[in-house]
Amino acid sequence: MKFFRVFEIVYLVIGVISVFEVVSNWNTDRNRSYLFLLFAVVSFFMFFFRRRYRKKFQNRQKK
Numbered sequence: 001m002k003f004f005r006v007f008e009i010v011y012l013v014i015g016v017i018s019v020f021e022v023v024s025n026w027n028t029d030r031n032r033s034y035l036f037l038l039f040a041v042v043s044f045f046m047f048f049f050r051r052r053y054r055k056k057f058q059n060r061q062k063k
Helices: 002-025 030-062
Strands: none
Touching (some): 002 030
């Protein structure tokens, strides 16, 4: 189970780094900022998606 939790944290870190890149590059390179914005949205989506299914899996194992 810790293996799945580590990947959740990795997605969260990727999302935070992507948001930082969006903020730092917004005025200089708008196209690159849009790409990192897409990465951030996908990363946060995957974080919540994986967390939801990990919790479902844990609840199923407890029964």
